[in-house]
Amino acid sequence: METTLQSSPIVCRHAANTAGRDFVVGDLHGCVDALRYLLREIEFDGTRDRLFSVGDLIDRGSQSEEALTLLDKPWFYAVLGNHEEALCLVAEGSMRRSWWYGIGGEWAEGLPNETLQRYAQRLRTLPLVRVVGTGLRRFNIVHAEFFGSDTELDAGVFTERVRQQMLWGRELALGNGDPARQAGLSLTYCGHTPMREMGRIGSQLFIDTGAFAVTGKLTITEALTLNAWAVSIETAMAEGAAQMALP
Template identity: 40%
Template sequence: MPYTPERIRIAHHGPNPAGRDFVVGDLHGCRAALEALLERAAFDPGRDRLFSVGDLVDRGPDSEGCLALLEEPWFFPVLGNHDLFPLVVLDASAEPPHWPEGLEAAGGLEPIYRLWMDNGGEWALPHLGADGPSPALRDYARRLAQVPHVRLVGTGAERFRVVHAELLDVHTGAPLSDAETERLDGASIPAWCEPRGVFALPLLWSRALARGGEALPAAPADGAVTFCGHTPTERVRCRAGHVDLDTGACFGGHLSLAEPAAGRLLSVAVSPERGAAAGAVTRHELPHPLYPPDRSDHGANPRA
């Protein structure tokens, strides 16, 4: 069975009356920094839930430590584009090979493999020997292959969505409403994103909103706030209903942890060599119209 997803997967999560929900930005191997944030938040693994915008691996020093989070019952990630690389490489180099649809249009296996290695995939080299992928890498891929593209969390005014890049219509570029997002569940990725398939999926790759300047489309009236990552930013910000949580942890920036129901944000500077906290955890307010005006008018600046 191939690892690379061929259909879009949406996961639903009801409210969490027993505890709190958190969303963390791109981890990229910075497991130790995450531990510092969870300790500061008094995270209770028996009651609380941690959602992740994906990109568990590459660039930082502890990709395998972040992949180990997939075994935790309180950890709920979405698939990131970096998480996709090992799936594609294992599929295309298998015997017999499974060539994910869109791989040929994306240039084939060799450019994708080089792109992975050039962007932090070296951690996987010990698992890619002459005898083929290691059992550990196959196990990581098996777990990653089950990770959905989008998570819809809670109900009513406190509902939020989690995606790696951006929740956009592939044809119009408009942000998706909740109903439109729901209809994506089970949709064929190749049919929706011809000809590059999963390599053109906005949920994994889009930076249209993140780099769109000031002329941005409005957030859909019936769309819950969407937490996303993928494009590193200096500070957490809200654009067209998307809250950007990737504040460049693996580049010596900050790792950011949001608590949506409370409108709070915790951040910590990260040492890129160690993937650990490089200072004290600081607290901010989430920038989004969902929260009171005195909060939404001011972005949380993790570098302050």
């Protein structure tokens, strides 16, 4: 099932899914077993359904390398997260490994530079934005936050400050950003800032519920609906998620 209309390193557009369902998953952070469990719970069909990711596939959890293999699944579509950005910067020599390890990248301590560079080459193909559908059935996906309209998002012309905000920003989540600055922005799924429960602020729906944390969980929501599922990594493991196959 190929439904991408056009692609660029910044904005990638997808036609509406008329064959199946679309889901969006919060920050994985190496918690692939929790994802296995949730995909079984929602009866995900990899031949018809699509799973969009708000980024941060890696770091903190124990399955970062396995999370990166999701990028090769035909049903999986991610945007770049700040943790993927950090890996790329380390591989490109622009960030010290020690700084990355401090935010969860220590899983890569034993990996040679060549391996990191290979991962970075793949991650640099991920867009900052995914736009799905049109009109009233449209939704957007970014990692952290965006202030502006659909028109500005579609243009894909972002200053470095805006790009950094899309990867690292927390103004809206922390109550320091004015939702009125999102006039004309369709429902936009994002992660980056862990929330106790999935919730909407302005045009953005925050779906990172801290999968890697002891008290956290991974959340999946069906796009443009109120349907949502969540599980802790502890519960997923207790239910035998490690033996569950991915589509």
